[in-house]
Amino acid sequence: MSNAVPRLPSGVGMLGVLGLICAYFSWATWGSGALGPAAAADSLVAQLRGAAIEGGAVAIAGRGAGEDAFANAIEAAAAAENVKISVLRGDPREVRRGLEELATGAAPPRALLASGETAAWPLLRDIAAEIPAFAAVRLFAPSSSYGSAFLKPENLRNVLNQIVVIAITAVGMTLVIIAAGIDLSVGSLIALAAVVAAWLIERNGGTGAGVLVQLACSATAIAACGGVGLFSGLMITRFRIPPFIATLAMMQIASGLAYIIAKGQALYQIPDGYTWLGRGSAIALIPNAVLLMIAVYALGHVLMTRSVLGRYIFAVGGNAEAARLSGVPVQRVVVSVYVISGLTAGLGGVVLASQLRSGAPTYGTMYELYAIAAVVVGGTSLSGGDGNVLNTLIGALIIAVIQNGMNLTGVESYTQKIVLGAVILGAVLIDMLRRHGLRSLSGTA
Amino acid sequence: MSESSPRPRSGAASDGVERGDVLSMRGITKRFPGVQALRDGRLELRRGEVHALLGENGAGKSTLIKILAGAQPPDDGEIRLDGVVRRFASPMEAKDAGIAVIYQEFNLIPALRVFENIFLGRDRAALGWLRTGDERRAARELMGRLGVSIDVDRRCDSLRVAEQQLVEIAKALAARARIIVMDEPTASLSEREVQTLFQIIRELRGQGVSIVYVSHRLDEVYAICDRATVMRDGAHILTRPIGELPREQLITAMVGRPLDAEFPPRDGAASDVLLDVRGLERRGVVGPVSLRLRRGEILALTGLVGAGRTEFVRLLFGADRATGGELHLAGRRIFPNDPRAAIRAGVCLLTEDRKQQGLLLGRSVQENFALPSVASWSAGGWLDLRREPAAFRRRREELRIAVSGAGQSAGLLSGGNQQKLVLAKWVERDAQVFVFDEPTRGVDVGARLEIYQLMRSLTRAGKGVLMVSSELPEVLGMSDRILVMRGGRIVGEIDDVGRARQEDLLALAVGGVESR
Structure with a gap:
């Protein structure tokens, strides 16, 4: 009966939702406010140069995604301006301990650079009282700006940079979910790829490794993740282990492997040039990682709409037995989607390693859930057989924009979790309404 | 109240x-x-x-x-x-x-x-x-x-x-x-x-x-x-x-209108043996079964529920693995180890349960139609987006499938149209042996005749039709020859369908001994 109700093209509605959220945060962050991480970093480096201070400076960043971005931006800006800045990270207690060590060290810093967040810490506001050794040290905080903090180009770029790893991973996840599966291992695969890439580069020249070596090491890391995906796929098809269980196991195994390879440490011996992918921008200020993400989405979309494999993936997810009896090589299709999911997670891991110029086994924690959330918010049905790769990108952007907007408007991280959970529920409800009309919400179906 | x-x-x-x-x-x-x-x-x-x-x-x-x-x-x-x-x-x-x-x-x-x-x-x-x-x-x-x-x-x-x-x-x-x-x-x-x-x-x-x-x-x-x-x-x-x-x-x-007849007339044009099944079995489930299907003939396979008919045709189609026996199609030995191999060889199965096994209800009729053929139309793994709609249009007219458009969900079709859609995909794949498991289950009285006529048109085109059916009037009205199964084996054959009566079939199906 529902054929009479025309289905809204889901992408249009989703884009509208994204637009509304963007409009809201543009309005909510209007006025004078803190700079985005990149702008804050630029402003701090400029202030530092203007003050002409001799000796090194220490930038202080807290915990969280926004502070990650700040730390990255500071390092990038310092490298670009050729200023010596080291980054100290942690919660106030950790930072205090770090500063006290620095004060007694050989070359105590001459300046402290605070992010928008850390500038508000009592520890830094009152640095002379808190750590007397730093009484003479200049403290710089980012200047504030006027306009919409959300709409600033740095902020928008920052939103994209933050979501790019999850968004790339979510392409493979979309395929898996359309095939009526689930892949919980992608978060660990991100860590595994980052660690394997970093480890291989360390072994093959370290900070002096050439471009081709870096490329080969990254490709190997991605391929290794594809291999893990292949293994998951074979477990699922040959031994009929439910996807949830098989990939849950692989999540543990891949994570364990990452820790073993990295010996529990972060691996840093990587050339500066390695950040070209994660932090550079070759075309018109658009980050390279974002270009890569767009390319992956284009590829995923064409695969799903134009290729035999894409058609088969829909068929297997819609009704595996009917597909099998129609001559679809169901097992091969299922294995393929897990391989593809492994590959995109591996690619995401390499991008993350490039963004952070390091590989650590702690990367990617919970990313599988964000990737699944992006797919679901994008309107792909968890029961399989229906979905759209491009909508996953919109889903990922919705999540990123909401997170970023909440950061800008000072929503604390605990509340953010609640809001994100509500967004996922709301997206699924809206999708059910769109598909089945009001009846689907009455609970009798 | x-x-x-x-x-x-x-x-x-x-x-x-x-x-x-x-x-x-x-x-x-x-x-x-x-x-x-x-x-x-x-x-x-x-x-x-x-x-x-x-x-x-x-x-x-x-x-x-x-x-x-x-x-x-x-x-x-x-x-x-x-x-x-x-x-x-x-x-x-x-x-x-x-x-x-x-x-x-x-x-x-x-x-x-x-x-x-x-x-x-x-x-x-x-x-x-x-x-x-x-x-x-x-x-x-x-x-x-x-x-x-x-x-x-x-x-x-x-x-x-x-x-x-x-x-x-x-x-x-x-x-x-x-x-x-x-x-x-x-x-x-x-x-x-x-x-x-x-x-x-x-x-x-x-x-x-x-x-x-x-x-x-x-x-x-x-x-x-x-x-x-x-x-x-x-x-x-x-x-x-x-x-x-x-x-x-x-x-x-x-x-809403008088029906001419419940069944189309027989042609009686059976020729050479198309499918030769020799001792096909799945140990502990069904068989061994031997039978011969001729071109241009509708061979009915009947029996009680649980007699092993569906199990047998699933072996024929490779949906389940046989543990023994041989299959020859048009004189050549074939090995249907899985449905893909059976389809390649020219055997197709129209399952009893179209909603569960025959169709992707949430996908479009055209996608359903094209599913067995997309790979053979494809060049380098990409879909042939011109050939697919053209082929669908042709078969849709030929089989008179009533759909609102190529993008309509298969789940919204009536039982008769769903059956026609499943048939269309196998006709397009140029199958030789059509195995119908309960061809008119869930199909309206009005649409049944159409399905029967389509089955007849298959035999006229020299295909072989193996029809599993529990409905004795259908078996007697449609088939050229009848095989009766019981306990996983064929226990009787009726060549002269014109003289057969339902009671004879039932007697064969039940057998002398109580099976339960």
């Missing part, structure tokens, strides 16, 4: 409700978005009668039943129970009023035992603890009332379909149902189980229970029903005692 008295009150009975009418539904309308499912739903049911509710798919039978069951509210109209106007807000209310519906898909919990299922939702409990002893005893009594012996401690997933149906009936009785609606109750029953069911229905009728019997199988309607109501296009057409309703008239009322 909340009060329901066991007997019609004199005042309520005055406005045309006949004495003895336990139920009267009148002028029921129901509109769904874009479709008027019911324009004038009417059903009058006497105490202790078996009343057939007939009509093609989409005639409004299921909507009427859902409204009776309280699963959907009517837009308008009146429901009287014992002469009292009632309105059921929920299935529970209808159940409490003594109305039970046994749907085709049973509502049993597989992991629960028989007695637990019977009392599910109305568990006998004291202080929150189930009184299982009571329930067991009561369940056994109900089984006795039905005259069957099913161990009430068995889990329902261990029961055969026929037994599950009996549990459903027992469940209805446990709820003190006075009206039991049975939706296609014999769809999965063998001929003999049907007889058992009829026995029970007669028993219930004798106890004053009224039965609404929904079925496409007219032979059964004539065998068991007292009166019949025919619906068409959401409206009531007629209600009449079955004895005053000749078959042609009944079909005309259902279809």
Whole structure:
């Protein structure tokens, strides 16, 4: 009966939702406010140069995604301006301990650079009282700006940079979910790829490794993740282990492997040039990682709409037995989607390693859930057989924009979790309404 | 209105409700978005009668039943129970009023035992603890009332379909149902189980229970029903005692036009052997089976449910692995180890259950149509987006599949059109051997002839058709030759179909020895 109700093209509605959220945060962050991480970093480096201070400076960043971005931006800006800045990270207690060590060290810093967040810490506001050794040290905080903090180009770029790893991973996840599966291992695969890439580069020249070596090491890391995906796929098809269980196991195994390879440490011996992918921008200020993400989405979309494999993936997810009896090589299709999911997670891991110029086994924690959330918010049905790769990108952007907007408007991280959970529920409800009309919400179906 | 008295009150009975009418539904309308499912739903049911509710798919039978069951509210109209106007807000209310519906898909919990299922939702409990002893005893009594012996401690997933149906009936009785609606109750029953069911229905009728019997199988309607109501296009057409309703008239009322014949004429053009099956078996399940299918012939494979017919054709198609035997197609040995290999060799299977195994209900008709062929059309793994719609258009016209467009969901098609769609995809794949498992299950009377004609057109084109069917009229009306299976083997062959009678087939199918 529902054929009479025309289905809204889901992408249009989703884009509208994204637009509304963007409009809201543009309005909510209007006025004078803190700079985005990149702008804050630029402003701090400029202030530092203007003050002409001799000796090194220490930038202080807290915990969280926004502070990650700040730390990255500071390092990038310092490298670009050729200023010596080291980054100290942690919660106030950790930072205090770090500063006290620095004060007694050989070359105590001459300046402290605070992010928008850390500038508000009592520890830094009152640095002379808190750590007397730093009484003479200049403290710089980012200047504030006027306009919409959300709409600033740095902020928008920052939103994209933050979501790019999850968004790339979510392409493979979309395929898996359309095939009526689930892949919980992608978060660990991100860590595994980052660690394997970093480890291989360390072994093959370290900070002096050439471009081709870096490329080969990254490709190997991605391929290794594809291999893990292949293994998951074979477990699922040959031994009929439910996807949830098989990939849950692989999540543990891949994570364990990452820790073993990295010996529990972060691996840093990587050339500066390695950040070209994660932090550079070759075309018109658009980050390279974002270009890569767009390319992956284009590829995923064409695969799903134009290729035999894409058609088969829909068929297997819609009704595996009917597909099998129609001559679809169901097992091969299922294995393929897990391989593809492994590959995109591996690619995401390499991008993350490039963004952070390091590989650590702690990367990617919970990313599988964000990737699944992006797919679901994008309107792909968890029961399989229906979905759209491009909508996953919109889903990922919705999540990123909401997170970023909440950061800008000072929503604390605990509340953010609640809001994100509500967004996922709301997206699924809206999708059910769109598909089945009001009846689907009455609970009798 | 909340009060329901066991007997019609004199005042309520005055406005045309006949004495003895336990139920009267009148002028029921129901509109769904874009479709008027019911324009004038009417059903009058006497105490202790078996009343057939007939009509093609989409005639409004299921909507009427859902409204009776309280699963959907009517837009308008009146429901009287014992002469009292009632309105059921929920299935529970209808159940409490003594109305039970046994749907085709049973509502049993597989992991629960028989007695637990019977009392599910109305568990006998004291202080929150189930009184299982009571329930067991009561369940056994109900089984006795039905005259069957099913161990009430068995889990329902261990029961055969026929037994599950009996549990459903027992469940209805446990709820003190006075009206039991049975939706296609014999769809999965063998001929003999049907007889058992009829026995029970007669028993219930004798106890004053009224039965609404929904079925496409007219032979059964004539065998068991007292009166019949025919619906068409959401409206009531007629209600009449079955004895005053000749078959042609009944079909005309259902279809809205007279049908020329129920089956197309035979051609009798069987030629050389197309498929030669030698000792095909799956140990412990079915076989060994040997048979020969000729070009241009429809070979029927019949037998009781559980005789191994479906299991056998699944081997033929590679859906299950055979453990022994040989297959030769047009003189060449083939190895259908999986469906892909069978399809490549030219064997196709049209499954009994199109919704579960034949179609992707959520995908478009064109995608469904193209699924077996996309790989062979493809260049380098990419879809051929020109050839696909063109091929679909051609087959759609050729097989006269009624769809609103290539993008329509397959799940929205009628049973007959779904079957045509499945057939179209195999015709496009140029299959040689067409295996139909229950070709007209869930297909309207009106659309059946079309399916039969398409099967005939296949044989005219030199294909071979192997037809598994439990419906003996269909077997006798369509086939050129009949094989009867029992216990996983072929136990009889009938070459002269013109002289065969249903009783002969049944005798072969049941065999001299009781198999159970």
